[in-house]
Amino acid sequence: MPVKEIIKLGDPILRKACLPVEEFSLLPPIIDDMFDAMYESEGVGLAANQVNLDMNLFILHIPGEDENDGGEPRIFVNSKIIATEGKSKDSEGCLSIPGVRLEITRPEIITLEYQDMDRNNHVEKFSGLTARAIQHETDHLNGVLITDKVSQVQKLQYKQDLKEIERQAMVRYSERQSGSV
Ligand SMILES: [Zn+2]
Numbered sequence: 001m002p003v004k005e006i007i008k009l010g011d012p013i014l015r016k017a018c019l020p021v022e023e024f025s026l027l028p029p030i031i032d033d034m035f036d037a038m039y040e041s042e043g044v045g046l047a048a049n050q051v052n053l054d055m056n057l058f059i060l061h062i063p064g065e066d067e068n069d070g071g072e073p074r075i076f077v078n079s080k081i082i083a084t085e086g087k088s089k090d091s092e093g094c095l096s097i098p099g100v101r102l103e104i105t106r107p108e109i110i111t112l113e114y115q116d117m118d119r120n121n122h123v124e125k126f127s128g129l130t131a132r133a134i135q136h137e138t139d140h141l142n143g144v145l146i147t148d149k150v151s152q153v154q155k156l157q158y159k160q161d162l163k164e165i166e167r168q169a170m171v172r173y174s175e176r177q178s179g180s181v
Helices: 024-042 128-141 152-156 159-177
Strands: 044-047 057-061 074-085 087-090 102-104 109-115 123-124
Touching: 024 044, 024 057, 024 074, 074 128, 087 128, 102 123, 102 128, 102 152, 109 128, 109 152, 123 128, 152 159
Parallel strands: none
Antiparallel strands: 044 057, 057 074, 074 109, 087 102, 109 123
């Protein structure tokens, strides 16, 4: 099986609010594919709609964020941010917008309600890079991208790159719709 293609800015699936997961039995192979795609692109997080799946599901693996330092792969199903605190600004990239980095302001600490692969409910507090990554992936699942969160001025330097990414994404989208790939 080839590694799943990461969907790029310009493709309509990235603008969709994703549907809740109900069939948990379908998750294991989907999650394996998502980790493969994320690792191949050297990302630290991936939302399901970035691999063309309309599901409220994302994964993270942030090396160095865990006390043991290798970091820990994490899976979040049907998640929702229920509280936020503070504010921080940092540079973010996105696997769906390659080559682009933008300064994004977000809450510093978040409380997340989510389910695991076995449908158990959890409520957990996150800070630092993990909180930032969770908010980035949660945005994806609501159809929001980092380019929506900055001023036109900040995007100006990437104007041509963004246009080209969108152009190619639309070509790939049309190919998929016509079933030619
Ligand atoms: Zn992203």
